[in-house]
Amino acid sequence: xxxxxxxxxxxxxxxxxxxxxxxxxxxxxxxxxxxxxxxxxxxxxxxxxxxxxxxxxxxxxxxxxxxxxxxxxxxxxxxxxxxxxxxxxxxxxxxxxxxxxxxxxxxxxxxxxxxxxxxxxxxxxxxxxxxxxxxxxxxxxxxxxxxxxxxxxxxxxxxxxxxxxxxxxxxxxxxxxxxxxxxxxxxxxxxxxxxxxxxxxxxxxxxxxxxxxxxxxxxxxxxxx
Ligand SMILES: NC(=O)CC[C@H](N)C(=O)O
Numbered sequence: 001x002x003x004x005x006x007x008x009x010x011x012x013x014x015x016x017x018x019x020x021x022x023x024x025x026x027x028x029x030x031x032x033x034x035x036x037x038x039x040x041x042x043x044x045x046x047x048x049x050x051x052x053x054x055x056x057x058x059x060x061x062x063x064x065x066x067x068x069x070x071x072x073x074x075x076x077x078x079x080x081x082x083x084x085x086x087x088x089x090x091x092x093x094x095x096x097x098x099x100x101x102x103x104x105x106x107x108x109x110x111x112x113x114x115x116x117x118x119x120x121x122x123x124x125x126x127x128x129x130x131x132x133x134x135x136x137x138x139x140x141x142x143x144x145x146x147x148x149x150x151x152x153x154x155x156x157x158x159x160x161x162x163x164x165x166x167x168x169x170x171x172x173x174x175x176x177x178x179x180x181x182x183x184x185x186x187x188x189x190x191x192x193x194x195x196x197x198x199x200x201x202x203x204x205x206x207x208x209x210x211x212x213x214x215x216x217x218x219x220x221x222x223x224x225x
Contacts, residue, residue: 105181
């Protein structure tokens, strides 16, 4: 099973993602965006980083790379797509997923561990958790605040498309536990179909025993489901 990890100028979590995926038994191929999507990939990961220096708005320029049309076509054909951090920003900027990620409420880059509550355990990315599980993953972003209109967010909530929310260690969603001011504490959301999803925290940074935490492994295992 081969997962394409797409590299843009400024991606910096591409190799970590490959290593995490390989540790789970996947074949992971780094794909430079100008080379186009290889035929017969079984999954696509948009990794974190600072594509195009986060100019305009994080992810906005990478979203215009022609490979994103191919990613969309593959997603429409059922190929699983996961965007993490800058990959989440690219996913939203290219409308694979709804909303946008913009400047943190703190107006600062934040690098810390956060807790997330699993909101919907019935997606490929959350199937190995139980609804309500609390997991701990790292974040590292300056533009991680999820923003969307109230009306669209209500629809996402009603359709169970929010997969993770920021919470405290006990699973309470509170303003204090929301690291960046994301609306409704959204940390991860699916596309129209749940085999497409994006999230700001980094599961690949918590997927190897050597990293001291493996809470993120189940997310990446979603590529196999
Ligand atoms: N870890 C990442 O993917 C980098 C974050 C991102 N481009 C930001 O600062 O918002």
